[in-house]
Amino acid sequence: MSSPRRTLAVVYDKGAAGPREICSSLTDLADLVFLTVDTAHARSMSPLLAEFGAVLSVEGDAQRTAQLLGAHCPDGIVTFSETALPLTSEVAHALGLPFHSPSTVRLLTDKHAQRSRLRDLLVDPTRSVLLDDASRWREALDRVGLPAVVKPLRGAASRNTLRIDSAADAYQLLANVLAAERNSGALQPVLVVEEFLAGSDTGASGDYVSVESVVCGGTVEHAAITGKLPLIPPFRETGQYWPSGLPSAQQKAVLDLASAAIRALGIDGGITHTEIKLTDRGPRIIEVNGRLGGWISELSNRTGHPDLIRAAGRIALGEQVHCTLFDSDQTFFQHYNLAPLAGGRLESVVGVRDVRRIPGVTAYRQLVRPGTALQPGITTCQLDAVIGRADERDDMHAMIETALRAIQFQFSSPSGDLMRVNGLALRDEVNRRARHELHLKGSTTLV
Structure with missing residues (x-):
C-alpha cells in the first residue's frame, strides 16, 4: 500500500530559484501549494505556478496567512526568497512546521544583529555599528575604522552597498545612501557601517x-x-x-x-x-x-x-x-554581464550565436529582453549568463574573455544617447565611469 501523498507549501517571491526550477525539483516529491506575496514579480509568476499547484495570495498578517494555508494541511514549508524568510518563519511557527525560528530569521536578515551574534560567540570579530543619521558619521567610523562598508540593515543583491575610503567622503556618501533607502520606501532607513575586509x-x-x-x-x-x-x-x-x-x-x-x-x-x-x-x-x-x-x-x-x-x-x-x-577535475562556471550603473534602456544584443559556438560554452541565457528600461543604481542587475565547463581554471578565464569580446550590447542612456559596447568594455569602463559619476554628483539614485 502506497504512502499518502504529502503537501509542501512554497512561499514564493523573486529569489534564488524560479518557478520552473522549483517545480521540476519538487512536483514528484509532494503536492505543491504556493503562497505568493504581493509583489509585481510574484503576481506575474502566479499563472505559471498555477500549472503545478494551488496558488494562494498572502492575505493580511502571518496569522491570517497561516489559517488560509492550514486548510491545505501542509506537511512542510520552504522558501527560496530572501525577502520571504520572515513570513515563512511566522507561518511555519503558527502551523507547527519545521523552519528557521523567528529569532534565527532575525539574525539571518538583520545584518547588524548577525554581526553582533558572531562577535559575541567569538566566531568572527568584524566590527559594525548601526547608523540612521549621517551627522553621526564620525562616531561610526571611530568604531569601525577606514576603509569601511555601508549597506542597508536589510537587503540583497548588493543594494546600496558602498565603500567609504576617507572621512572627507563619509557624510555625503552616508546621506546619499540614507536618502536612497528613503526613496525606495523605507520610512526610517537604518544602515550598517562595518569594517572593510581586505x-x-x-x-x-x-x-x-x-x-x-x-x-x-x-x-x-x-x-x-x-x-x-x-x-x-x-x-x-x-x-x-x-x-x-x-x-x-x-x-x-x-x-x-x-x-x-x-x-x-x-x-x-x-x-x-x-x-x-x-x-x-x-x-x-x-x-x-x-x-x-x-x-x-x-x-x-x-x-x-x-x-x-x-x-x-x-x-x-x-x-x-x-x-x-x-x-x-573540471571547472563548471557561470558569468553574468551586468547592467550599467547609470541605467537607460537595453536596445539590442548581438553576438549570441558567436558566444554559443565557443568551445566549452554549454549555454547562453538572456535574462533581460531588448526594449527593457534599466533603472540606475548599484543593485546587481544581470543581463545574461554565459554557462560553461573547462578542463583547467585558466581555460575558464580565457573562455569568458572570448565571450565578452563576442557579445555586443547597445544601450540608450537616460539622456537618449546611444552606446554600443562589448562585454569587456561594459565590465571595465562603463561601470567604473558610472560609479565615479554617481559618487561625484552625490546622486541618491543608488539602489
Whole structure:
C-alpha cells in the first residue's frame, strides 16, 4: 500500500530559484501549494505556478496567512526568497512546521544583529555599528575604522552597498545612501557601517567564496565551496564556479568557519549560503544567508551533484538528507554581464550565436529582453549568463574573455544617447565611469 501523498507549501517571491526550477525539483516529491506575496514579480509568476499547484495570495498578517494555508494541511514549508524568510518563519511557527525560528530569521536578515551574534560567540570579530543619521558619521567610523562598508540593515543583491575610503567622503556618501533607502520606501532607513575586509591576492579569481550547506537535525554538511569571479565596483557579483580550487588547508578553514557561523545563528534545518572573504589573516564571514544561493541550483544540477532545491524540500518534509563536498577535475562556471550603473534602456544584443559556438560554452541565457528600461543604481542587475565547463581554471578565464569580446550590447542612456559596447568594455569602463559619476554628483539614485 502506497504512502499518502504529502503537501509542501512554497512561499514564493523573486529569489534564488524560479518557478520552473522549483517545480521540476519538487512536483514528484509532494503536492505543491504556493503562497505568493504581493509583489509585481510574484503576481506575474502566479499563472505559471498555477500549472503545478494551488496558488494562494498572502492575505493580511502571518496569522491570517497561516489559517488560509492550514486548510491545505501542509506537511512542510520552504522558501527560496530572501525577502520571504520572515513570513515563512511566522507561518511555519503558527502551523507547527519545521523552519528557521523567528529569532534565527532575525539574525539571518538583520545584518547588524548577525554581526553582533558572531562577535559575541567569538566566531568572527568584524566590527559594525548601526547608523540612521549621517551627522553621526564620525562616531561610526571611530568604531569601525577606514576603509569601511555601508549597506542597508536589510537587503540583497548588493543594494546600496558602498565603500567609504576617507572621512572627507563619509557624510555625503552616508546621506546619499540614507536618502536612497528613503526613496525606495523605507520610512526610517537604518544602515550598517562595518569594517572593510581586505581580500588576499587571488589572481584572476575573486577574493571571496561561498559555502553551500545542508543542515538537517542540527547536523551541518557542506555541498560545495563556490569560487567567485572578481567583483565589479562597488560590490557587484560577476560569476561563480565549482569547485573553488582552494588549497586543502584553506578549504578546511573556510568550511570550519561556515559550520561555526551556522551553529552560532541557531540554524538547525535547511539550505544555507555563507559568503566568506579570503584575507591574509584567514577567512572572515561576509554574511550567512538562510536559503539557497542565487544560481547555485544550476551548478548543482549541471554537475550531477544532489539537487539542492529538492534537498530543501525533503528537509522541510522531515526527511534525513546528507551530502558530500563537490569535487571535480573540471571547472563548471557561470558569468553574468551586468547592467550599467547609470541605467537607460537595453536596445539590442548581438553576438549570441558567436558566444554559443565557443568551445566549452554549454549555454547562453538572456535574462533581460531588448526594449527593457534599466533603472540606475548599484543593485546587481544581470543581463545574461554565459554557462560553461573547462578542463583547467585558466581555460575558464580565457573562455569568458572570448565571450565578452563576442557579445555586443547597445544601450540608450537616460539622456537618449546611444552606446554600443562589448562585454569587456561594459565590465571595465562603463561601470567604473558610472560609479565615479554617481559618487561625484552625490546622486541618491543608488539602489
